[in-house]
Amino acid sequence: MILVIGHVKIAPANVAAVRPTLQTMIATTRQEKGCILYAFAEDVSEPGVLRIVERWESWEALAAHGKAPHMKVWSDFLKATATVLDREVIAYEAGETKPL
């Protein structure tokens, strides 16, 4: 399994404007092949920080997601609508796993 942890930080004033399109992108992504978990969430301590968490069945499924047309729509929309202050998204192959 592949995990993705990341964040996009936008101007806090832009969050409301991006939320509906973000929700649509999330719903579309959750239909993609190999998608186990896909979520964006608003950090409770850092306004404007959108946390990203994902689980995918394989590197291939994640790569296909990266090339999906709806992701370009989202990316273009985000740049046009919000001031993006920071971005970090990292994928990891899952090793030893422990429920907590």
Added chain:
Amino acid sequence: MILVIGHVKIAPANVAAVRPTLQTMIATTRQEKGCILYAFAEDVSEPGVLRIVERWESWEALAAHGKAPHMKVWSDFLKATATVLDREVIAYEAGETKPL
């Protein structure tokens, strides 16, 4: 590196009441030895779902966090203040890593 991905789902009406104590717990946890990332975030698509993402230097650091007194304070507060509808928290050792 150890990654943690999880969520706690509470009644949406309870989110505002838990937020200040949650913010305090997060700030305290970020001071813990071996903590690289520790965040809670409100899911943009699922009201009441608090997404959890963490990065720790080692299993030992994560285990020490689990036993920290301030985590029992948080856990007791959460149960007393909110209706917890669902919870899943899973730790993973990070394997092959790719920035996206």
